[in-house]
Amino acid sequence: MTTIDYERLYINGDWTAPTTGERITVHSAATEVNIGSVPEAKEGDIDAAVAAARIAFDDPQGWAHWTPQRRGEALERFAAALEARGVDMARRVSQQNGMPVSLAEQFEAGFPPVLLRYYSELAAGGHEDVRQGMMGKQSLVLRGPIGVVAAIVPWNVPQAITFLKVAPALAAGCTVVLKPAPETVLDAFLMAEAALAAGLPAGVLNVVPAGREVGAYLVEHPGVDKVSFTGSTAAGRSIAAKCGQLLRPVTLELGGKSAAIVLDDADLGSSLESFFASTLLNNGQICWLGTRVLAPKSRYNEIVDTITDMASSLIIGDPLDAATQVGPLVSERQRQRVEGYIANGKNEGGRITSGGGRPANQGRGWYVEPTIFADVDRKATIAQEEIFGPVLSIIPYENDQDAVDVANDTEYGLGGSVWTADPERGAQFARRVRTGTIGVNGYSNDPFSPFGGIKSSGMGRELGPEGLMPFQQLKTIYLDKENSLS
Structure with a gap:
């Protein structure tokens, strides 16, 4: 070469x-x-x-x-x-x-x-x-x-x-x-x-x-x-x-540890492309990604299943292939860091519903499977620290106020997203989250608007x-x- x-x-x-x-x-x-x-x-x-x-x-x-x-x-x-x-x-x-x-x-x-x-x-x-x-x-x-x-x-x-x-x-x-x-x-x-x-x-x-x-x-x-x-x-x-x-x-x-907040009226299944882009884009290597997914207890299992199915269906492969959705991490050191967090998440009681290891069909390269954790305590390490890899923690909440409390219970405040069938409700909810930027039913930086x-x-x-x-x-x-x- x-x-x-x-x-x-x-x-x-x-x-x-x-x-x-x-x-x-x-x-x-x-x-x-x-x-x-x-x-x-x-x-x-x-x-x-x-x-x-x-x-x-x-x-x-x-x-x-x-x-x-x-x-x-x-x-x-x-x-x-x-x-x-x-x-x-x-x-x-x-x-x-x-x-x-x-x-x-x-x-x-x-x-x-x-x-x-x-x-x-x-x-x-x-x-x-x-x-x-x-x-x-x-x-x-x-x-x-x-x-x-x-x-x-x-x-x-x-x-x-x-x-x-x-x-x-x-x-x-x-x-x-x-x-x-x-x-x-x-x-x-x-x-x-x-x-x-x-x-x-x-x-x-x-x-x-x-x-x-x-x-x-x-x-x-x-x-x-x-x-x-x-x-x-x-x-x-x-x-x-x-x-x-x-x-x-x-x-x-x-750094960031942003929240992707799924409200109780959200139709997440119709927004999976945007949800992926807001949570797992660039193999999880973006600071504003919503890696803490907050889901209402009333629909918790359904939302876990939807996100699990999404992660399981992602195309992992050569980053130079236009069809690839998830490529490798930047280095062996970064992969070891991410794998350490995955092990910690399991030790602290998190339940892996998808991923958790290295892709079987990738013999070389610093790949980690998109990994979804369910039943994550809001104070768990993987719910509080920035991982910088394709790892999502799904955290249950009781009601809207509880969701706001969980979203704000972090030392970070960079990005975030709110998912709902009612954009006006989403905008009102977004106002209550302490963060520099946040999206409704998606997240995307815009050159015209301040980011930080x-x-x-x-x-x-x-x-x-x-x-x-x-x-x-x-x-x-x-x-x-x-x-x-x-």
Whole structure:
């Protein structure tokens, strides 16, 4: 098999020799074989990338000082270059993390160009606001780019999450140092190829793949003005502490243990495609999935049977096969983590109704069967901790208030869904759930609307106009009477 190997890092608008010979090797989640490698960035490479981003931002004729329209033209070229590489991008992501290619085509190939165009248009809407003051004078409120952004992204939906940060940051006039996760670097380098082909100015976007220690060095770097991180709650707490000490703005999108609440009037059988997408998408490797399913006691056995039948019928296979619904997990380490939770769920009294092991027809690859637990206590480990795999816990509840109490009985607050025959009732119920986002009879992020969590699921928002604001800083000019603007 031909591997995809890069010898240089993308820094300062070109392929740059790394400071050491250390490398990151990538393996296929489905076959476990080596599929490529890239240089592993070290502290010296971070220094070079941040310096390039700093120079590009501080240049009085540079990116930050371009008109939004001119930046938009460059980002349109970037979007087109990504679209030209869409098929390859989807395949690379699927090979690396096991995402079914049909999903990768939507999330990893389709979403980034959409975000680039959306934020380019949004940023072109104006950066000045003249306000009439209370004392008869005026104020001019300006919105400018915040500076050099450290963007740190995970492996589960690498390109879509990258552009939750890169698209608004670049549109705002910031420059970016991107640290992709070691598990998914081949897609990040393909993105760098697109940036080079689009003619992004030197230093505007830099790609430095590395592990946690080097990521921590980037977070603390004195040349960085803003950090945007997506990943685990534990890592997020550490980053938040460091940014707090530095008084450095930070956006954190962290873990989740969201509830999929099935109300007593729901016809779940007619919504199984949407229910699957809200609970088991991407092999369970998405932070907002509703992995706690709350079912009324009056219909508990029926709902357990419906979800069990759904899970049992899912097509498990090669992530590059368009028919596959469930692929492998990203790594052996991740599979061991998920299998540990399955064992714990059984030890704590959960009853497996489907799955629980490895697929018999998959001799290689880091596969785990979609696993459904019934009779799960609301305080059980598998009902409280984020598993990040295809495991659902079905928890019984007495009435609507009890369901609200169970849904809110978690340290997380990122996603969720309500399932009902009455959408108005669902919307009213959703208002009572403490979470950053929630859907009625489905769940889907929308570029126009803010996404993010509360409690241990993070702070700040991405997407929508709210996703642009963290990359801008406000400046107020108080005008005297003679210089007031008409």
